[in-house]
Amino acid sequence: MLRALDIRDILIIDHLELEFQPGLNVLTGETGAGKSILLDSLGFVLGWRGRAELVRQGADQGEVMAEFDLAPGHPARAVLAEAGLPEDDTLLLRRVNSRDGRKTAYVNDRRCSGEVLRQLSDTLVELHGQQDDRGLLNPRGHRALLDEYGGLEAGRGAVRQAWREMREARVALDEAEAALEKARADEDFLRHAVGELDKLSPEPGEEEELDRRRRMMQAAERIREDVAKAQAALGHEGAEGAAGDALRWLEGVSDSAEGELDEPMAAIGRAMVELDEAASGVGRFLDALSFNPTELEEAEERLFAIRALARKHGVMADELAGFTDDLRTRLNAVEQGDADIAALRSAVTKAEEAYGAAADKLSASRKEAAARLDKAMSNELAPLKMERAAFETKIDTVEAGPDGQDGVTFTVATNPGAPAGPLNKIASGGELSRFLLALKVCLTGDDSSVTMIFDEIDRGVGGATADAVGRRLARLADQGQVLVVTHSPQVAARAAHHWQVAKRVEGEQTLSTVAPLAGSERVDEIARMLSGDTVTAEARAAAEALMAG
Template sequence: MPAEAGISGGSCPDFIFPPAETPASDGMTHPRNPLAAPVPLFYTCPMLTTLAIRDVVLIEALDLEFGPGLGTLTGETGAGKSILLDSLGLALGTRADSGLVRTGAAQAMVSAGFDLPADHPAFALLAENGFDADPGEALVIRRVVKADGGSRAFVNDQPASAATLRELGGMLVEIHGQHDDRGLINPRGHRALLDAFGRLDVAGVAAAHAAWRTAEDALEAARTDIENAARDREWLDHAVEELNRFGPEPGEEATLAAERADMQKGAKLADDLVAVGAHLDGSDGGLAALRQAARRLDRIAPEHPLLADALAALDRAVIEASEAEDKLAAAAEAMRFDPARLETVETRLFELRALARKHRVDPDALADLRDELAARLDRIEAGDAGLARLEAAARDARAAYLTLAEALSEARRAAAVRLDAAVATELAPLKLDAARFRTVVETLPESGWSPAGRDRVEFEIATNPGAPFAPLMKIASGGELSRFILALKVALAEQGSATTMIFDEIDRGVGGAVASAIGERLKRLASGAQLLVVTHSPQVAARGASHWLIAKSHDGLVTRTGVRPLGADERQEEIARMLSGAEITAEARAQAMRLLEAA
């Protein structure tokens, strides 16, 4: 892969660049899409940070910590590497099998911790499913499997379903093993990967598709309304005329009900209000008496301080009594019982409610209903002219979508040529020189058109000369499949997928220069992602930024699998073992040192 087609920005890239020029099988080079520019990644450096395993098969208790870049896991055949991957898969939502529980234990538990940027799509998924997840903190998923069957799943200690774990796990980790049918193998994601590789403008097509569907929906709604309205024309005329004649207003029911209640109260309280008024009003009322007493006391108040205090109190009583008289008058007016007005209000209120029941709406919705029914009548009146305008708008929107979708299809076919060429350059070094790779771009029937355009995209391979092309998942050899995935990963430069990847024995059945090429590509890919590789190849193991040894130990009749990180000297010794077998020679140690220095 050309240098400029790699991932820029060190171990945590900010932008991805497609190749400036990509060699093709015809000997020519194809320039980068002229519209291409650096693409910001959706998120940066998400990675698996911790893995805790308890009582899984031969693992009694294991706590691992991981960092960025390429990490390698090695060990003798049968040491338990598959147990480690099965444990991680369990945390990521694979089927729970009680056979994973260590003999004699009540349950097995696996917990995986992830460090994710705040804008990682996993947080949106969790929010949609009602989980509390702070983007500033680590994300921990945990799975418990009981020995008697059944399992429980948790996200940040909140109960979750296995389905949620699977969906979440697909955003966090890709596991490429001997029988993997996810990630790059699944054709459902191929179109998005091609678009990301070619840096194609799908957003414009999606907007045009939405505008087209909106225009079509408006046209269909108008046709349906006109058909229904024409069938119900007589009823509509009557309903609109009745509503117009009645003239309902929003909030009218509450106003009428309040006025009716006040008048009913006024009728009930009329005698009491008259009696109270008589006590206060008139020449013989209480208020007049208070005023006479105040005037007489005013003449003698200077004679003693207590008389002055009494006058002040009496003045206050006169003021309060006057206010009471005013409020009584206001209350009497507010609740004034007018039999004619009450009858009018009650008639209007009852008719309003009856009309609402007739049309099965709230009384306050009658005004809106009147406008809606009147609009339906207007559409009938508009007739063919209105439909013609909507049909023209739908045709124009469809044409606009087709223009953009066709341009997108052309851009996809051009990007497919570049991608095929980029993958082809990676195949020979990986001992896949007889294989061929192609990206199929087919136009779908109109029923399959979508916001993503009109195309079906699928990656296909032919493993032998003269063999027909077939989908990736049809490939026979697991080792070949892993190497194809690696070639495609390098060509795609990790566009649009999870950035924690696990390769299980990608170097199976190869050695020497091929193993070295695999290691070089894994290291290059790890410059912008976290990779964990289970390997038997010393050339691959030497490329790792970190190295773990998986080994069995025996304590009497008890066998355990353990995993431990290796220091520099231990790495050299382990790689020497991988080179020479049971007996480690001085030459093997020297060769191991040369591999480590070359990495």
């Protein structure tokens, strides 16, 4: 519920502080007094797109602040949580418009974007008037309104899920068919390439090992003699034997050396172990240098074959094994393609049947909801002096989509026998006002979380009809909060809270003021609305009669 609106330096308003109440709040005043400026100011702080120039002449910036009460579970709380903004029972919105056009918004004293304001506004306020195109008069939104009225969120969610699954199944089939077609075009190449690669069967790291062996075998004859000499120099006829002799000689005299030879003897022992390991390693290498002369030729042939295949397929030699697996997978896809395509086609058929069943079920629910809405509208139109008018929710079959296969349009026939048509094309101004009011009442139900604003929705009606509109607005306001900008005394007389918008001139400036009315002041305002500038006793009596009725 909107509790307060504080406006500073906006258009012809220097400073206004308004405190609103639950129930029916009306704003009245002469044409041009500034009633629309109040709505512009409220729309500004809620992030709506409106006038570009709002700052009052001579001011550096304009500012609007709005305070709302949030009940537990109010939808605005979810928006605040999603945006990471502080949440409380009081919601404070503030927006500043500087002279250079920059706009800055705050929610509960935390800076935020205009988009967050607009998301919050959708949960806080609904504005309706004869030029309303935000929902009721826009046929593109009628299906969503009917679904909301009928409580069809679950059914619509099932249809959207079925639509996604059907689309995914179709995409999978299309991709598989395209891949199979391409694979079949390459089938001969795949069979030849896989056969050639399987015959060679290269292993990761094999090229490097073959190259190493090849280089070693090429160098074998040149280095074998020196390696053999090294082995002899290290073995029993060389260093190892000499070290053994030295150790035996020292051991023979160690008893007479009083321990002075113990450390040198231990060092010689360690050296003999190292010499033995060195000799063994050299021996192993020397054995490796002994090979069949055909081994070099075979290693070179395989190395060159691996490198040739790598160049042919544009991959690294170590990648040939993985590349072979990829080609084999593609070849298997060709061989298994028909079975896979059949399975995917079956999945598409099942998904289409599931979507059709969900869409048919939603269509039936929409038709049932449409019948209930039409009946509710008939009950609402009679008290608004439109008992001869007819409202019909028309449902047509349209191209299937994520929201089903139904096109929904709210149509009216204003007189018996007259053709039905869209709301905004058939109804006159006064009739349209009452249709919109009745439709809003039916669609809103018991929802009191949103402040509803009606901007001169009673335009074009008077007398008993205007009185009926006023009474219905008052009953609607019993469920929450309704703000009405009106020129109708019959509507103003039904208000629980009444404000008068007026203009005053200070120096060379025209300023707008808003004053709460009660008692005789309110009687005088309603009398003015009845009789014009000259308020007579008869007009006051008529105003009192309206208020008493």
